[in-house]
Amino acid sequence: MADPGVIWGSTFFLVTLNPRIWAGLGVGLAMGMSGIGAAWGFAIIGTSMLGASVRVPRISSKHLISIIFCEAVAIFGIISGLVILSRIGNNVVEPPTPTDFKSSYILFASGVTAGICGIVSGLSVGVVGSGCALADAMNGSLFVKLLVIEIFASALALFGLISAMLLTTKASVDM
């Protein structure tokens, strides 16, 4: 039998786990971490928005747009999760082939990428939206100008989605 090659430390761990563990983790982390980011953004924007609207009632309806930007982060997470999930097929071939291992690592990386970008983007949209609500309460002309900054913050989750979708195309179709 040929020499199986160098197996040291973590690489032993990489090849003895069933590859579908990595794929499943990818789906879960993509959706879960994006949800955490979106929720964190909701919390930050919500406190500022509702506190500001005590004195200035127009804030509570106008700044629902910021809330929708946070929701978009979670929706990017769902889309990433679904794209990764579509690569996990029903043909379970035991033992796993090398292509299965490669696909599983790629799906895991897609999920973690989309997830971390979702958390950061949700936090960022939250902070920007909070500042926007408080500034709008004091000066009404600032709303549209500060909303431009929120678009930049929301684009970070979009980059995560794009990268996850592109990476998933390198995994085999029916894992």
Added chain:
Amino acid sequence: MHLLSALLATVSQTCPVYAPFFGAMGVVSGLSFTVVGAGYGTAKSSVGISSMGVMKPELVMKAIIPVIFAGALSVYGLIIAVIITGNLGNADYPLKKSFLDLGAGLTVGLCGMAAGMAIGVIGDAGVRGFGQQPKLYVGMVLVLIFAEALGLFGLIIALLLANKQDTDCTVAAPA
């Protein structure tokens, strides 16, 4: 252990089964860390812009420049992620190439994160000063350019690493 040995005997030592894991982690680190930097830069400078915009709303559109600098960092990460994804699509993916891809991702990621944090702090302080003294604009942009250069250096080295072509699985390891 029989399964493991049989599995690993199907590929040579130069292109082991676990090689794509490190390349995929390169994609994750490249995009995720730069997005952390971009998110921090966007959020921190938006706090300054919101505070400054209450007194000087006409200067807000000029003051959005730190957010644009921060957004460019996430584009650097996306570039490297796309290149490494292309490398992962190759049928033969040697272990040494996967380590180069991991290095490329870490380079652009950590440099981008550092640059993003610098841009955040510079943008926050810079726009607050710009609100009180409009002649400060050129100085703020100069400092922002120096900070952006950090991310650019990371991108240059990461491009050199990721663009090394290597799909040779036939190199025999020393006995």
